[in-house]
Amino acid sequence: KSKIKCINAGSAPCQKCQKSRLPGCELSRPPSKTPRKAIRRNTFDTPSQHSTHEHESPVPSSSAASPARAGQDQRPNIQDFTQYEDIAQVESHLTGLSTDLVLKSLNVFVNKYPELAILHLPSFAKKHQSQDTKEIKTLLAALLAITRSHPLLITFPWESSLLPKERYAEYARDRLSKSSFEAPRLEVAQALLIMTVYEWGTREFHRAWIYCGIATRIMQALNSSRIAPYPLDSTPNQRESVSFAIENRTTWACFILDRMVSSGTYNPPMLPWSEMEKLKVFRPLSAVEFAFGPDLVSQMNGIENNLSTPQREQTALFDITQSFEVLVSGFDIWAQVMTFIYNDGRRAPGMCAPQNCPWASESPWSKTRHHLQTWRANQHHRLYYPDNSVLAHTTLGYGESFTYLNLLYYICTLMLHREYFPFMPTGLSAPRGPIDPPTLEAESPEGWWEASAFELFSAAENIACLLHDASECGAEIISPFVGFCAFSAAYMNLYVSRFPQMNLGRSQNAERNLNYCLAYLENFRQVWKLADSWLATIKNASLLYQRATANRSRYQGKSRFDFDVLHQSIHEFRVVDRSDQHLQEIEGAEREVEREVVPVPTPATNAGTDSLDLDMPLNNLLTEVSTYAHEQGMWSHWWGSLDDINLSIFPEQDTSVPKEP
Secondary structure, eight states, X not given: OOOOOOOOSSSSSOHHHHHHTOSOOOOOOOGGGOOHHHHHHHTTSOOOOOOSSSOOOOOOSSTTOOHHHHHHHHSOOHHHHHHHHHHHHHHHHHHHOOHXXXXXXXXXXXXXXXXXXXXXXXXHHHHHHHTOOHHHHHHHHHHHHHHTTOTTGGGSGGGGGSOOHHHHHXXXXXXXXXXXXXSOOHHHHHHHHHHHHHHHHTTOHHHHHHHHHHHHHHHHHHHHHHHOSSOSSOOOSOOOHXXXXXXHHHHHHHHHHHHHHHTTTTOOOSSOHHHHHHTTOOOOOOHHHHHHOOOGGGGTTGGGGSXXXXXXXXXXXXXXXXXXXXXXXXXXHHHHHHHHHHTTGGGSTTTTSGGGSTTSXXXXXXXXXXXXXXXXXXXXXXXXXXXXXXXXXXXXXOHHHHHHHHHHHHHHHHHHHHTTSOSSOOTXXXXXXXXXXXXXXXXXXXXXXXXXXXXXXXXXXXXXXXXXXXXXXXXXXXXXXXHHHHHHHHHHHHHHHHOGXXXXXXXXXXXXXXXXXXXXXXXXXXXXXXXXXXXXXHHHHHHHHHHHHHSGGGGTTOOGGGGHHHHHHTTOSSOOOOHHHHHHHHHHHHHTSOOOOOOOOOGGGGGOSOSOOTTTTTHHHHHHHHHHHOOSTTXXXXXXXXXXXXXXXXXXXXXXXXXXX
């Protein structure tokens, strides 16, 4: 039976009843379309009565409601109610979690995120059992969001009792949208820092940056209230030892993440070292001091006790229990490295002048590398990989911290040296500096480029082996920064496998190391979306280098200017998928020269064992990326399985090819 549209001004009578002069007109809601929000409200309001005639219309919640308000009530936001209901369900779930499960999840977080060593297990467990405030629930939700999909956690039998990570994240976002603008609370800052890493991993880069900034402001407010002679709030100046330790760690975690999320984004850090001095923040505490609380009297020297001062450098070397302090100063150097690169590096005005060449002692590159080497020299020799193993430190409970600080050293080394190496060398290239403008205006010392190549490709190899060793002994770290290390090492191992002379043939295990990195990224992409774009970039770079080595004359004279977008992508921590542009550059370079027919290997030739096994273990991923984004132009004709490429069929060094300019 059809319904007649009811036209009314929000109150009886409707137009139909008025024209027909029908008495007793009553407006009612449609029973079949009543949203859950209305049902919930009706438990407190008087139930609506059904109309005596067939037409139906929503009725305002108040008889005095205006027509505009009535129109709003006609369209209740069901989505808002559904979200509210979901938030309530998650909160009830968090309240019902056992202390045993919370501590197990917390233990995974503490071990797998060394840069976020901010949660004190005994203190958190005590607050969760006794206080169970909204701030504690928010912090717990953020913790579960970031650990829920970790490979270690999903192997536990109690994992099935947890919710999907997206629901924890949505709960944390909802609560933080309110508590971030209330009186500063330590737990809120900690939740914001954890969500910073979560949002970065899900490619919500702007939200991550904002979260980190709010957390920093909260900690600045808390620290200012401690040192202000006349504080503006009632926060007590006296803190017990453990509370001091937690605030100290959280403030330095803001320092680390500020540098992490600002790197490669052209955004300046908001927490410079001078600000830490102004706030009188004490040096980062060791693992023992954090666990039991420091001697507050010994901390009164504040920042002067920090590792950056000559006095600190002349004392004992840092051991593994001070790994968080090592990370703090290491990320400060990482920010310097990325600032140099993102300010155009050697392409910046004046950077190719003799005084700014990398071997010049006063050049920006040389000064940054000196800071890096000094940082390394201040560490105990037992912290050096590969001289010491991940497994040995895992037996002490520090496998992840050992892995992380070595990755930080080697990624800084890799980024510094890579800046001066040609993006598109020829098959005859020996280690050398840039071949595309602007070129260096001074000659390098004898053997300088050979030594630089050794450091560059050794760093790429050590990153790959670190990731593999950590995975083998259960110390694998699945975090965005470590993912970037794997991506960068994968690219350099791909590069040297295609152009072995760029390291004088010293990278014998480049293909194996590439597969180590790809295996890590395959696991990484099960947790974080970041990996998809990184893997697409590696695939496109492999396509370019495969073509360049298959027909060297075709790519003679090509440089990074011909592949500017791809060149940009290999530097990006804040990764953007530019696969279409990569392929346009590659196809554009092909069209600029006369096309030649490249022989296709026959099945009998495919048995070579020295082919680049990029497809393992990523067959499904690479096929998906190719089908989804790249089935255009010559792509499907050029790109086959790399298992089908036998490098032995390509010509060896051909002395007839002109030397590079």
